Amino acid sequence: MKIYKANRKGLINYLLMGSILLPVVIFFFDMRTFTESPLILLPFLSPSTLLFWIYVDTFYKIENHHLIYHSAFLRGKIEILTIKEIRKGETMWSGVKPALASKGLIIKYNKYDDVYLAPENNDEMIADLLEINPEIKLTVKH
Incomplete structure (x- = not known):
């Protein structure tokens, strides 16, 4: 098992x-409201909690000929032998995107499925996937 x-x-x-800064700034502008009713901060803290969860819980791994992606509530498993094409250096703006950055990998598998991943090292993940399935077509955008 290798983790990316x-x-x-x-x-x-x-x-x-x-x-994170927005609730702090609002708190300092109107401290009295927040000290009288601290639950009013809850709507401000919910988005930051979700973003923090996504930030710390996004990773990818190869295990038993499967590519597994994990990003907070987005999770999936792709059989590496079903991967048809990897497009490197592109960004997918819609669809399944368990990634935090641009210029990652668009992985096309099965007949019409695709997923966008952005590991720290694209080349390392591509090399490991090609080692398992050398039939994968690699398209690089410059």
């Missing part, structure tokens, strides 16, 4: 910082 960390560069960092 997610690439944590880009927009996710700004979203996480913004979701």
Whole structure:
């Protein structure tokens, strides 16, 4: 079993910082409201809790000829022998996207399925997938 960390560069960092700073700024502007009713902070803390969960719980692994992705509530397993194509250096803007960064890998498998992953090292994951299934077509965008 090999585990790949997610690439944590880009927009996710700004979203996480913004979701943490916003309640702090609002708290300092109106401390009295928050000290009288602290539950009012709950709607502000929910998005930051979700973003933090996604941030720390996104990873990928290869185990028993399966590529497993895990990103908070998004989880899945792909049989590596069903992977048809890997597109490197592209970003998928819709669909299943358990990734935190752009310029990752679009993995096409089965007949019409695809998933977008963004490991820290794209080349390492590609090499490991090609070792198991050398029939995978690799498309690199420059």
